[in-house]
Every structure is written in structure tokens, then in C-alpha cells.
Amino acid sequence: MSLLALHNVACWRGGRLLFDGLDLVLQAGDAMLVTGPNGTGKSSLLRLAAGLLRPLGGRVEAARCALADERPALDPELPLAAALAFWAPAGGAVPAALTAAGLDALAEVPVRLLSTGQLRRASLARVSLSGAPLWLLDEPANGLDAGSLDLLAALVARHLADGGAILAASHQPLGGARWQTLELAR
Numbered sequence: 001m002s003l004l005a006l007h008n009v010a011c012w013r014g015g016r017l018l019f020d021g022l023d024l025v026l027q028a029g030d031a032m033l034v035t036g037p038n039g040t041g042k043s044s045l046l047r048l049a050a051g052l053l054r055p056l057g058g059r060v061e062a063a064r065c066a067l068a069d070e071r072p073a074l075d076p077e078l079p080l081a082a083a084l085a086f087w088a089p090a091g092g093a094v095p096a097a098l099t100a101a102g103l104d105a106l107a108e109v110p111v112r113l114l115s116t117g118q119l120r121r122a123s124l125a126r127v128s129l130s131g132a133p134l135w136l137l138d139e140p141a142n143g144l145d146a147g148s149l150d151l152l153a154a155l156v157a158r159h160l161a162d163g164g165a166i167l168a169a170s171h172q173p174l175g176g177a178r179w180q181t182l183e184l185a186r
């Protein structure tokens, strides 16, 4: 069974047609990288897949998903571990997620004090904690240093090996998978 399927999808946003006739299918273990110039609709495509945006035409079928974009979706006033616990169905997985994202030392630091790259990694920890089989990652490498890029690649590889799928938008190459590519054009 596919974890994401788009059938003949058209997207209208900002007063113009961003794309139409788009078909794609992601099965367990699949990773797809969406590329293209600014404003061509990469983030919009992720929001369509997340069910946050309605297609102008066509059909979107998605498994339970977790979206990581520029908004961390973590309570800024809470210590990081407590903020992440909100998203953890079983609660107990938070320490392992912190370790996998290289955030052990920051568990008790309020989210509002984290740096840009630390917040990105906290978003990845949130997504990995969610248990969602479909990850939607919008520019996940933004603000990450070399070591953090390696952590991202490891998280990607583990999620795919566990039977998940990933749709990511990025201006830079990502590791951890043999990425299929989808280029959106103006």
C-alpha cells in the first residue's frame, strides 16, 4: 500500500496555477526530493500532501504524516524535552529522539533559547517521535552544520529502513537515501 499518492493534482495559489497534472506515489522505503526555483510550489506541494491545502483538481491520498517546516511547533516556554513529550504518543521515546537529533545536552533548555540549527534538529526530533509513517520535510537542511547534516541523513535512513516514506523540499542535496527527484518549473 502506498503512503502517499497524488493523482492528476493541480495547485492554485497566490493567484496563479503552480502546477497541474501531477502524479506521484511513495511506497514504504521511498524518498523523494522536490526541487525547483523559489516560488514554484515546493512548500505548497508538501502542504497539499499534509492535507493543509486543498488541490484545485485531482486527488491526494496520504497515510498519517508529520510535517517539519520553518515553524518548530514546540511550546517556546517549555524545556525542550517537555515540549517534545507533547508529540510523543508513548512519552518514553523522548530521550532516544533527543539523542538521535544530537540534543541531549539541551533537554532542559527552554525552546525559545535554541539557535536556528538547534530548532531545526528539534523539529526533526518531533517528527521522528510522532510515529507517523510519512514525513514531509520542508528545507530540513536549512541552518544545519556538517555534523547536523550527518544526523539528518541518519534519521532519514532509519525512517526508510523502518518502512516509512519521505517527501522533502530542498535547495540542497540531502543524504541518507537514494532520493528520487521531482523538479518543479516556473
Ligand SMILES: Nc1ncnc2c1ncn2[C@@H]1O[C@H](COP(=O)(O)OP(=O)(O)OP(=O)(O)O)[C@@H](O)[C@H]1O
Pocket (backbone or CB within 6 Å): 013, 014, 015, 018, 036, 037, 038, 039, 040, 041, 042, 043, 044, 045, 169
Ligand atoms: N499563504 C499563501 N497565500 C497566498 N499565496 C501563497 C501563500 N503561500 C505561498 N503562496 C504563493 O504560492 C507560490 C508558491 O509558494 P511556495 O512557498 O510553495 O514555493 P516554494 O517553491 O516552496 O518556494 P521557496 O523555494 O522560496 O521556498 C508563491 O508564489 C507564493 O507567493
